[in-house]
Amino acid sequence: MDEKTLKENLQVQLDELETLEAMFYNPGEIKIEDPLTLLEIKEYVDGNSVDVPLCLDYAINLVIDGAKFELCVSLSHEYPYIEPELFVRNNQLNRDQHISLNKKIGEFVSDLPKGEPCIFTTISWLQDNASEYVELDSDETTSHTNDKDEELVRYWIYSHHIYSKTKRKAIIDLANQMKITGFVMPGKPGIICVEGVSSDVVEWWQSIKSMNWKKIFCKTTESNKEELKAQNFIKFHGFIEKVFDNHGPKYNHMDMGEFYKYLEEHELGYIFKDIFGVEAKTT
Template sequence: MSTGDVVESDKLSLEKIKENLQTQLSELESLQSVFYNPGEIRVEDMCTLSDIKNFVNGRSTYLPQYLDLTVNLLVEKLKFELCVTLSHEYPYAEPEIFVRNHTLNRPRHVQLNRDLCDYVSGLERGEPCIFSAVSWLQDNAQGYVEIKEKPALEESVKDERCIRYWIYSHHIYSKTKRREIVDLANLLHISGFCMPGKPGIICVEGTTSDCNEWWQSIKSMNWKKIFCKVTEEDKEGEEGSFLKFDKFEEVVFQNSGVKCNHMDMGELYKYLDDHKLGYIFKEIFGVEAKSNT
């Protein structure tokens, strides 16, 4: 990601970016003064933190990656992970934020994240808000645990028809989101891939029930922009021939530098074509692909 790319695409001056990043560093310092016990707060990539400090202090002109951090909270002896990604626009843009807790069932987990995102969306922009999000979670998380599920009158029938979703995101940078995307897909035995960067592309394939559960959970996270662009269904009912991947993985096709930003679209097309899915490139991007081979 070059300086020109960011300023042109996101309409931010270098001075404004520096100002925002300085605010982020100050907020992180305040958080660390409160959550000082080992493991309570974690910066996901210390190299990124160093890059931000160098950029703010004028020792580097290279724009750093987004800051990822995790706050680990104990609420009534239950562990909640508050995962946060701060873009260059924060605090004037919402943080990407979501909660991980493996004791909640999927519907409760999704609802907790939706409610937290709604709360953060209602806060005043231009002011740091991670402390507010932490306080909201401390005050409200237990309520999602205590809600009793109504017994089902009849056991729901899983939809075993196969389906494939092509998901388009403005960007996928957050390391915690990327981990959650892969972990949840593996948990639900879904195959496909996630291509991080800008834009971010995700393909998931499997049974309709499993893919829908994965999509409901992932889209409940706070995204700048994410939507399902193409849906394909197995109309023939031949699972073996419809499914094109044997596992779910993250794939990276880098065309510059050593960091995960803009991807090489020619390499993406080759990857799709190798899986007999080359036709989808034009449907997603609206242009014909140019393979590097």
């Protein structure tokens, strides 16, 4: 993308955000994830900086029929010509309702014309339709239990990068909601480890990989069938974001030595070569 196009796209994003801030002006209704990034975008668009800024992330808090919703928004530099990354959260929704709502909102945005801002249109759709998902009969949704006889699996997922706060929230929130354990390491590359009951992990993976990614794939899988004792298979308690000392021009490359130590602490050091194709440097 040339500089002129990038500046035009960023100006559209700033104009749209300004319109939204005029509509949702009460404290806490709009939250900019990183105010410094917003400032850098403005400086770049105005020609006061030559450094390409990071992408814009913000969240809009809505009350719809008495229920609180948070719409997390992440805009790539190509927006509005490609779809925004969106994720809706609501504590009243169970995981199936959550997945269904986010899938539907993704389909809605995909059908909108490209090249035009669409966040307000998406908010309007959410205001018109969100209550249907809150009111879903819980008996109609699928419930998975951690049956000790069901296979346990661990997925190792590799992404070209994981920067977006929207995606990072979605990864963590959905994992916690589904009682999946593991971690996500953001940056470049991005690594995700998820472990739990096979049906839950598969459902989580299907939901996450349906988001817009430059490159993401499951590098390798493990199961408790390969373990002598299934109770020793699960290595993590809960699901967290794990950030190591970073470096690089944008401080987005994680320290692989620290990452390897972290794996070793959880008896998973052997997987480093499977993920990266090289042995870890231990010195």
